[in-house]
Amino acid sequence: xxxxxxxxxxxxxxxxxxxxxxxxxxxxxxxxxxxxxxxxxxxxxxxxxxxxxxxxxxxxxxxxxxxxxxxxxxxxxxxxxxxxxxxxxxxxxxxxxxxxxxxxxxxxxxxxxxxxxxxxxxxxxxxxxxxxxxxxxxxxxxxxxxxxxxxxxxxxxxxxxxxxxxxxxxxxxxxx
Amino acid sequence: xxxxxxxxxxxxxxxxxxxxxxxxxxxxxxxxxxxxxxxxxxxxxxxxxxxxxxxxxxxxxxxxxxxxxxxxxxxxxxxxxxxxxxxxxxxxxxxxxxxxxxxxxxxxxxxxxxxxxxxxxxxxxxxxxxxxxxxxxxxxxxxxxxxxxxxxxxxxxxxxxxxxxxxxxxxxxxxxxxxxxxxxxxxxxxxxxxxxxxxxxxxxxxxxxxxxxxxxxxxxxxxxxxxxxxxxxxxxxxxxxxxxxxxxxxxxxxxxxxxxxxxxxxxxxxxxxxxxxxxxxxxxxxxxxxxxxxxxxxxxxxxxxxxxxxxxxxxxxxxxxxxxxxxxxxxxxxxxxxxxxxxxxxxxxxxxxxxxxxxxxxxxxxxxxxxxx
Numbered sequence: 375x376x377x378x379x380x381x382x383x384x385x386x387x388x389x390x391x392x393x394x395x396x397x398x399x400x401x402x403x404x405x406x407x408x409x410x411x412x413x414x415x416x417x418x419x420x421x422x423x424x425x426x427x428x429x430x431x432x433x434x435x436x437x438x439x440x441x442x443x444x445x446x447x448x449x450x451x452x453x454x455x456x457x458x459x460x461x462x463x464x465x466x467x468x469x470x471x472x473x474x475x476x477x478x479x480x481x482x483x484x485x486x487x488x489x490x491x492x493x494x495x496x497x498x499x500x501x502x503x504x505x506x507x508x509x510x511x512x513x514x515x516x517x518x519x520x521x522x523x524x525x526x527x528x529x530x531x532x533x534x535x536x537x538x539x540x541x542x543x544x545x546x547x548x549x550x
Numbered sequence: 551x552x553x554x555x556x557x558x559x560x561x562x563x564x565x566x567x568x569x570x571x572x573x574x575x576x577x578x579x580x581x582x583x584x585x586x587x588x589x590x591x592x593x594x595x596x597x598x599x600x601x602x603x604x605x606x607x608x609x610x611x612x613x614x615x616x617x618x619x620x621x622x623x624x625x626x627x628x629x630x631x632x633x634x635x636x637x638x639x640x641x642x643x644x645x646x647x648x649x650x651x652x653x654x655x656x657x658x659x660x661x662x663x664x665x666x667x668x669x670x671x672x673x674x675x676x677x678x679x680x681x682x683x684x685x686x687x688x689x690x691x692x693x694x695x696x697x698x699x700x701x702x703x704x705x706x707x708x709x710x711x712x713x714x715x716x717x718x719x720x721x722x723x724x725x726x727x728x729x730x731x732x733x734x735x736x737x738x739x740x741x742x743x744x745x746x747x748x749x750x751x752x753x754x755x756x757x758x759x760x761x762x763x764x765x766x767x768x769x770x771x772x773x774x775x776x777x778x779x780x781x782x783x784x785x786x787x788x789x790x791x792x793x794x795x796x797x798x799x800x801x802x803x804x805x806x807x808x809x810x811x812x813x814x815x816x817x818x819x820x821x822x823x824x825x826x827x828x829x830x831x832x833x834x835x836x837x838x839x840x841x842x843x844x845x846x847x848x849x850x851x852x853x854x855x856x857x858x859x860x861x862x863x864x865x866x867x868x869x870x871x872x873x874x875x876x877x878x879x880x881x882x883x884x885x886x887x888x889x890x891x892x893x894x895x896x897x898x899x900x901x902x903x904x905x906x907x908x909x910x911x912x913x914x915x916x917x918x919x920x921x922x923x
Contacts, residue, residue: 387734387742388739389734389735389739389754390733390735390754390755391746391752391754391755392707392728392735392739392742392743392745392746392752393739393742393743393746393747394739394743396695405589420740420743421740422739423738423740423894423895424737424892424893424894424895425600425738425740425893425895426600426601426602426889426890426891426892426895426896427600427601427604428602428603428607429603429607429608431602432602433608444889444892444893445601445602445889446889446892446893446894446895456912461872465598465607465608466598467597467598467599467600467607467608467740468600468738468743468744469740469744470740470743475655478615479789488662490720491720491748492720493721502751503749504747505747506743506746506747507746508746508747508748508749508750508751510696510845526608526609526610527610528598531551534750543746545634545747545748547748547749
């Protein structure tokens with residue numbers, strides 16, 4: 375895996391600026407280590423505040439995400455149990471779960487992002503990519519768009535990005 | 551005069567759940583609301599709710615609202631819409647206005663689930679067209695499907711401000727910024743993260759200084775504030791906007807609780823004057839219960855649990871269910887409420903509710919009223 379670049383983070387905590395820096399995300403119990411991500415597809419649970427919520431734990435079919443009985447506890451990801459199925463993704467009310475797929479050998483990573491804006495992108499379309507701060511960090515190609523009853527109007531968009539942006543890109547914008 | 555076992559005032563999430571629970575426990579229930587449709591704010595809440603499975607977490611407010619309407623219909627609740635309750639008299643008698651006449655309704659027990667109203671914020675230019683409550687903007691986009699404007703400044707970063715800012719983006723508006731006078735985001739940071747990554751600046755420690763325009767809002771000036779929330783000259787930035795949405799808190803609509811003679815306290819953590827109530831949601835006025843934002847501003851998930859509690863205990867007060875059975879039915883909802891109020895984001899509500907339950911006049915709880923229906 376290439377070195378994930380940090381972009382857009384300014385001084386002050388997440389609560390002050392409204393988004394996590396990459397360093398803050400990597401320290402979350404729901405975020406796998408970069409070593410664990412190598413060659414795998416894993417959920418990255420970007421949930422770092424003790425809000426009362428646990429659908430990720432309930433949805434996970436492999437027991438990889440644990441919140442516990444106290445639903446304000448932070449979700450913890452056990453990367454050894456996560457098979458990258460993405461069942462957790464559409465049930466997260468905070469749209470805070472991303473799937474990061476580092477299994478390709480062409481220098482690209484695939485990111486699955488929850489997306490609730492119309493028009494939806496189409497397969498093959500090039501979309502504008504943004505980081506957690508909303509800064510434009512490049513363009514990516516849409517590999518797949520999933521939506522349907524099970525996803526309950528949260529589309530999941532699969533986008534191919536350069537490997538180094540795997541932990542940086544967190545939003546897409548249709549520019550047509 | 552008409553008579554029911556339980557009358558519920560307000561058909562939002564709390565009132566719908568109270569009515570359903572009272573009906574399930576054998577009561578004849580009237581559910582009254584001044585609006586033309588039931589559901590309160592639920593049908594504006596197109597986002598997925600937090601919580602656990604017991605709280606219908608991961609489901610959207612609009613879908614939960616539809617389920618609750620089905621539930622009360624299936625239980626035979628009398629739903630009276632377009633029917634504002636304008637009086638509450640001795641003997642638990644409500645005065646209801648409908649079309650061109652008024653009628654009276656006597657009830658064995660009453661549940662007040664009247665909700666809350668948006669706070670305003672005064673600044674030079676605040677009366678210009680284009681400046682509105684965030685709830686107003688949300689009603690326009692999600693109920694009437696009309697954009698309030700093309701480019702919006704959101705004032706306030708509590709969950710209402712963050713969620714409505716996101717929904718304005720979904721509706722096709724541009725959100726120029728979200729400002730909050732406090733040095734940190736007020737709502738859940740995951741909501742802030744959604745708008746931040748869409749490119750919306752979240753400016754904490756900032757507020758609106760003034761809005762200018764020729765007959766309508768055209769330009770807002772925001773500025774940074776110091777520790778005492780005074781604007782810092784020289785920090786001004788001008789933002790072209792045609793809409794300014796105010797998400798600066800809610801105040802419980804407690805008029806009927808005052809009328810009922812409920813003992814009231816001023817609890818800043820809960821949004822203002824609220825009736826004292828215990829874990830059964832019973833006020834100091836015999837047979838008068840409260841649920842939802844009128845009992846302290848929270849959110850829809852906790853309003854629904856409070857409604858279930860109030861409905862069960864109102865059924866007991868109306869003599870339709872024993873105390874033991876009521877306690878058994880109430881238990882899971884009390885536990886669900888505790889779950890929702892856990893953690894750092896529930897601290898304020900826990901403190902406020904505890905002060906009310908204790909009935910203790912702390913430094914922050916000014917006691918007013920007393921007596922009862």
